[in-house]
Amino acid sequence: MGLLRYTVYRFIQAIPVLIGISILTFVLANLTPGDPVRLMLQGVEADQEMIEQVEARYGLDRPMHERYLDYMAGLVQGDMGHSFHRNRPVSELIASRIGPTLLLVLSAYAFALVTSIPLGILAAKRRNEPFDHVSRIVALLGVSTPSFWIGIMLILIFAVQLGWLPSADLVYPWWSPEAYGHDGYVEHLVETIRHLLLPMIALGTLQMATLMRVERTQMIESLQGEYVKLARAYGVPERTIMRKHAFQVAQLPIITIVGLNLSTALGGAVLIEFVFNINGLGRLFYDAIVQLDYQLIMGITMIIATMFVIGVIITDIAYAYIDPRVTYGEAE
Amino acid sequence: MAVGESQVGSGSEPETKELQAGWRNTLRKVMQDTTARWGLYVITFVLAITAYTLVDGNLSRLTFGNVSDFAMAETLPIFEHPERLPPPGEAETNVPPAFHPDGTLEHPLGTDPNGRDYFTRIVYGAQVSVSVGLAATFLGLVGGTIIGSVAGYYGGWVDDVLMRAIETVYAIPPLILIIVFTVFVSGGSPDVQFAIVGVGIAFIPVFARIIRSEVLSVREMDYIEAARAAGVKDRNIILYHVIPNSFAPVLVYATLQIGVTILIVAGLSFLGFGAQPPTPDWGEMLQTSHGYMHSNVWLSIWPGVAIMITIMGFNLFGDGLQDALDPRIND
């Protein structure tokens, strides 16, 4: 089947999973022992009348499966419910906050890829030499260190002590420079990057370390392949072997891993947005949880899970496209 | 790396002997590997500390309930009470570490904003991270093994249904899933017990997948066929033949997963959904220190270092284990 058909096929396949996610989230959100309304109204002055109003509004007096179907019905029409504490539709809230999160996650990815791949290749080429050992230690540190702590340390060093970079917030490139008081687009861009640098590194380090290790392993394996020996035997220069013969085969599993890592990255975004006070989806999620804002929590969880599912589909399709051995009939 | 062919039989004796030989061999190889050895040292160190703190702070710690008062305090003179707040007026808050001009040797790492000795808190912070890390990984492993082996062995619709369920759980990023679970199940007052279960559940899919793929390949082996032909019950086949032979890569993964678990738990506590004060926990301590970033820089450093060292231990060991078990990527 062609690429297009395969794409459609994968998306259709994803639907049961998405439905499953909605059920799971719904069940989780309703697992609370005790009165959910009381919990949600914690910290809010509420009398019996208000409680009943809220119950009616959220249909909490009706059985779960009915509520679920209601919710799904609304979902299909784009209505994700209503945030109690912010008094706005969930979908609106999510839409307004998704930009910063995407900016953060994508730049973290960019950082990770740009650093890990060359370093991994170099480490493979200089296997067992000092460079290799150092890079392996760095990678080990990278996967062993909490991202939020890296963020805190970076802030301490670069913002608090040295004052070079800002310690919080992001500048959104899609807003106008004037909104920030920036002098033209160049300053706007510079400021965007300055604000993005620390959170990007904090979130991306784990990815970078993981990818670097994989890249190294993949290159080593690839360089030991028979096809590399054959190329050498036919006089192919070493540089070409590195760049072309060994490299391209080695990248394939990386694509898949990048997709799967999106899960960790999205979770990490919650932490990083907290540390850097970024107004993204992750921060919204945290606030919603603290306030036990049911529908908001559900909405965000579903959106994030959906983002992950879509991300994986994209990388799988990319993989299927790039690896000539994969025919589009395969489901996994 | 499956153990070699075993004899057909209802019992597990011939299997076990070969298995044991396999394990002993592996153990030897592991100990020869520098990376693994160092990892093991670090792990042992951390585990020893954890064990001490658990035992010392009366065993009711194990239930992770809120213990307001417990016996320890004076057992080892280097430790102070990690939870008890000093009496008001006597608190020396935010004292810097000993190497700082304003520090004292009495508090080698200084004190926290409440005046409690930071060194003690760091040491005792190992409890939550390590125990939750181990317990949750174990939970995930057991759950994942059951689901994965059943799915892999029976195949068909059982496999389909289980794998769909697994995929669904897997689709939600772990931290988010765990937070939602912990907060809701606990009725708004999250604590460590819920965290353990939550993390365990979140990691079932990972293990289930690995076990399942191992089982799928082991299932085709002749000795399974033979066992079945000899009339061995399915359950016994799975327990005594399939699982032991699928286990090696899983062990490596489990070790590395402990590191991941500790990371997640740290994040959980950092956001306030894990261990609750006054229980000392590295993640939770980092949250406090985040608020004091401008006034007391030191608070933020030590818990992170502690987390890093602990996780590194497990990762080193896991890496070494992997090298020992996978002869191809030999350096």
Add this chain to the structure above:
Amino acid sequence: MSSEPLLRVENLKTQFFTDAGTVRAVDGISFEVHEGEIVGLVGESGAGKSVASMSLLRLVENPGEIVGGEITYRGETIFGLEEGPDGELREREDMLSNEEVRTRIRGNEIAVIFQDPMESLNPVFTVGGQLREFIELNRDLSSGEAREEAVDMLREVGIPDPEERYDEYPHQFSGGMRQRVLIAMALACEPNLIIADEPTTALDVTVEGQIIDLVDDLQEKYGTSFVWVTHDMGVVAEICDRVNVMYLGEIVEQAPVDELFYDTKHPYTEALLDSIPRPDRTVGELDPIEGVMPEAISPPSGCRFHPRCPDAREVCQRVHPETKPVAVADGEPHRAACVKHDAFDVGYDESVPLEKEPQTSSESETDAAVSPEPAETNGGGESE
């Protein structure tokens, strides 16, 4: 064929320096290849044949190293050492540099065909692309010309629809087809010598037959010389002109093919031939060679085959036989490394026969028979 040989190998020694010790994989072998002939290099797994063939192109990698001997190709020194002023061995002046070996020798003068066509072709490049790349590199052709050559060569080796198949990937070819592609690669570069390292081991018998026929035809047509590495005596019989039998890093017998089969001079070769099951004979039981070939780290004393040799005598434990001419056939010397021949004057006849101790080797099977039946694909030549 008394003209100057195309390739001359003299006392080649290649060793691997491992933690477990120094593996003397190739321990002083000498042979020649003349123009237009196919020379076989036979032996069991681990005998050192693959290492030897890789050494010819200086393709031995860490921790391996060619430590001695001389390899001469058409008068040029591919490898040669001399004693430096400090007494240490160093590379000779006239020895080709790495760069020269890479650009001048590999591919355009000497080409290789590897054993496993599945692994030898890069899975993410088209077959045609890989072929074209090698042609472009080793012959003075432009990209377009190289492409044409590639297609022609594919046709030549018997791949149908070469134009279409040029753009296909290795996984779309069958094993036999892939091997044909490797042959095409080798021939397309127009080398004078092709080193074929067990090219048919991974193929099943019928396909093997086709490939051998193909090589025969092409060899007649192009006059290329071959070094044919194999463990299969049947293949040797079919295709080789002269044969070198290797055991544990040494050549133990060297003769024209007919001579080797009908007037075998070395007990190892005899044992090899005896161990092959023959379809035209019914026997009570098979006749394997007892024991296993030991590792090349610490070879047995004296004659390396003596622990397994049915003709071994006491003197065989002490004396290490060189490969000496023990007969002449058609003006070609027939060499063997066995002291029982008169050419060696060490008192073999007076010596006491050795008691055979059963070889105990934990892992491998005791049946070291070399059979013409292609074993499982992971059977042959990989441990070299």
